[in-house]
Amino acid sequence: AVCGQHGWLVTYNSLQICALKGSTVKIRCDYKYPDYLNDKKTTVQERFWFTKYINVDLRTDPEYSNRVQYHCRNKVCNLTITDLRESDSAEYKFRFITNHVYGKYTGSPGVTLSVTELQIIVRRLTRSSACTELTCHSDCQLPDSVSYIWFKNKERLIGEKKHFRLWSSGTADRFHCALEGYEQFPSPAVYAPKDLFVSVYPSGEIKENSSVTLTCTSDANPAAKYTWYKKHGNQGFKQLSEKPQHVFSSIKSSDSGVYYCTAENDLRNSTSSGLEIDVKYLPKSSSVSVSPSGPIEEGKPLSLTCSSDANPAASYTWYKDNKLLSGFKHVHYVAFMTSKDRGNYLCMSKNQFGQLNSSSLFVDVLYAPKLPSVSMSPSGEIVEGSSVTLTCSSDANPAADYTWYKQDEKSPKASGQSFTINNITHHHSGNYYCKVQNRMGHKSSTIQVAVASGKVSLPTLIYTSDHHQVSM
Numbered sequence: 176a177v178c179g180q181h182g183w184l185v186t187y188n189s190l191q192i193c194a195l196k197g198s199t200v201k202i203r204c205d206y207k208y209p210d211y212l213n214d215k216k217t218t219v220q221e222r223f224w225f226t227k228y229i230n231v232d233l234r235t236d237p238e239y240s241n242r243v244q245y246h247c248r249n250k251v252c253n254l255t256i257t258d259l260r261e262s263d264s265a266e267y268k269f270r271f272i273t274n275h276v277y278g279k280y281t282g283s284p285g286v287t288l289s290v291t292e293l294q295i296i297v298r299r300l301t302r303s304s305a306c307t308e309l310t311c312h313s314d315c316q317l318p319d320s321v322s323y324i325w326f327k328n329k330e331r332l333i334g335e336k337k338h339f340r341l342w343s344s345g346t347a348d349r350f351h352c353a354l355e356g357y358e359q360f361p362s363p364a365v366y367a368p369k370d371l372f373v374s375v376y377p378s379g380e381i382k383e384n385s386s387v388t389l390t391c392t393s394d395a396n397p398a399a400k401y402t403w404y405k406k407h408g409n410q411g412f413k414q415l416s417e418k419p420q421h422v423f424s425s426i427k428s429s430d431s432g433v434y435y436c437t438a439e440n441d442l443r444n445s446t447s448s449g450l451e452i453d454v455k456y457l458p459k460s461s462s463v464s465v466s467p468s469g470p471i472e473e474g475k476p477l478s479l480t481c482s483s484d485a486n487p488a489a490s491y492t493w494y495k496d497n498k499l500l501s502g503f504k505h506v507h508y509v510a511f512m513t514s515k516d517r518g519n520y521l522c523m524s525k526n527q528f529g530q531l532n533s534s535s536l537f538v539d540v541l542y543a544p545k546l547p548s549v550s551m552s553p554s555g556e557i558v559e560g561s562s563v564t565l566t567c568s569s570d571a572n573p574a575a576d577y578t579w580y581k582q583d584e585k586s587p588k589a590s591g592q593s594f595t596i597n598n599i600t601h602h603h604s605g606n607y608y609c610k611v612q613n614r615m616g617h618k619s620s621t622i623q624v625a626v627a628s629g630k631v632s633l634p635t636l637i638y639t640s641d642h643h644q645v646s647m
């Protein structure tokens with residue numbers, strides 16, 4: 176390449192250079208200046224290479240520090256850059272300055288350097304089979320004569336070309352390619368996803384309705400594609416998002432379960448260990464069941480069981496007729512039921528997120544009549560010819576039958592809770608008893624009826640015309 180004017184000239188050996196990352200490039204440069212300057216008085220005062228800014232010598236640029244050398248002698252000034260980086264890709268120009276007033280010159284256009292790295296392109300040949308083709312690629316136009324070398328886990332593979340077919344790869348296998356003669360500048364490794372890591376945010380307890388994000392990361396080259404799955408039953412998996420993150424904007428209790436992530440690239444896919452998600456929620460249901468069902472006989476045992484759907488499991492509190500019962504077990508057990516145990520029961524299920532009452536359940540207890548109480552109206556001594564009513568009452572479940580008897584008489588006098596004797600005579604005097612009976616048993620109580628015999632003279636009040644009260 177020749178660029179010059181009026182005898183000024185800078186010649187580079189090539190205007191386009193492609194070089195491998197890490198390697199060293201040498202750029203040759205020859206320069207000339209016109210003859211009329213070619214006397215003893217003309218001297219070259221400065222000669223240097225630059226890239227970004229004219230007048231900034233590459234050797235002073237910190238990005239190139241210790242990587243740039245000039246080899247200048249007899250109108251030749253070669254540039255060497257070692258340990259090439261991709262950021263070194265740029266146009267490089269040579270400039271020299273003489274002691275002549277206009278004696279400055281830059282060789283333009285300069286040398287365009289592109290620094291690239293070898294890349295392995297991975298392609299799965301068929302979806303189903305494990306056959307993968309690796310291609311060693313360079314952005315530089317490489318001569319056909321170039322030879323490729325492949326490495327598997329740093330060991331050189333024999334007889335491979337630009338393309339390399341792989342039938343199966345172990346989980347930890349790493350592949351590199353390089354150019355023959357440039358083995359020290361290999362491509363970056365390609366490898367199947369490894370170090371698969373799953374995490375859940377926020378960490379700690381997961382509460383229903385909160386927002387939860389599952390994240391899957393791995394180290395893979397080429398970059399992995401991620402898929403989230405949820406375990407269903409013993410064998411099945413349900414596919415969720417095909418993204419590294421799976422987001423529940425409002426998580427439900429049914430989202431509890433075990434989650435897996437698959438990271439896949441064309442070399443292989445790898446599956447994470449299970450991530451268990453346990454969604455906590457307040458009691459959703461609360462109900463009481465009873466054993467035995469139906470009315471229960473006095474003296475028999477009873478058990479009431481409270482069940483609820485809650486996470487974490489609920490603790491239970493029992494109420495009878497709105498009064499707290501002691502004990503916090505999910506079964507409320509009574510060994511011997513009594514009439515006092517009859518009533519409405521409910522249980523309250525509670526965890527740290529809330530509480531829920533069951534609907535109330537009525538427990539009926541069957542019991543024999545209690546000792547009846549009997550009364551007489553009017554009370555006291557009865558006057559012949561008047562009437563008297565005896566009343567009997569007893570607590571019983573089911574409702575009891577009442578029967579009245581007179582002592583020493585076999586046949587009952589009456590039935591029903593009250594018994595009225597009209598037009599009473601002294602023959603009616605005696606002990607009466609009331610027998611109260613239901614299918615659970617019977618009880619009796621006695622009352623004495625005393626009828627005064629003969630005519631009883633009660634004081635009579637007579638009013639006279641002069642309003643004097645006279646007793647007769």
Ligand SMILES: *[C@@H]1O[C@H](CO)[C@@H](O)[C@H](O)[C@H]1NC(C)=O
Nearest residue numbers: 201203204246247248251253
């Ligand atoms: C400059 O590079 C050329 C070609 O590589 C070489 O022949 C020459 O000796 C070099 N000159 C100096 C001064 O290093």
Ligand SMILES: *[C@@H]1O[C@H](CO)[C@@H](O)[C@H](O)[C@H]1NC(C)=O
Nearest residue numbers: 302303437439443444445446
């Ligand atoms: C791995 O990837 C292949 C191709 O996509 C797919 O057929 C296979 O089911 C995947 N294996 C797992 C465990 O996900």
Ligand SMILES: *[C@@H]1O[C@H](CO)[C@@H](O)[C@H](O)[C@H]1NC(C)=O
Nearest residue numbers: 382383384385455456457528
């Ligand atoms: C979640 O939302 C549902 C519907 O709004 C509500 O019934 C439930 O109590 C909420 N759960 C929690 C733990 O707040």
Ligand SMILES: *[C@@H]1O[C@H](CO)[C@@H](O)[C@H](O)[C@H]1NC(C)=O
Nearest residue numbers: 494497498521523530531532
């Ligand atoms: C549950 O029932 C008990 C007893 O009747 C009552 O004191 C309490 O307030 C109820 N709780 C709720 C949340 O309804």
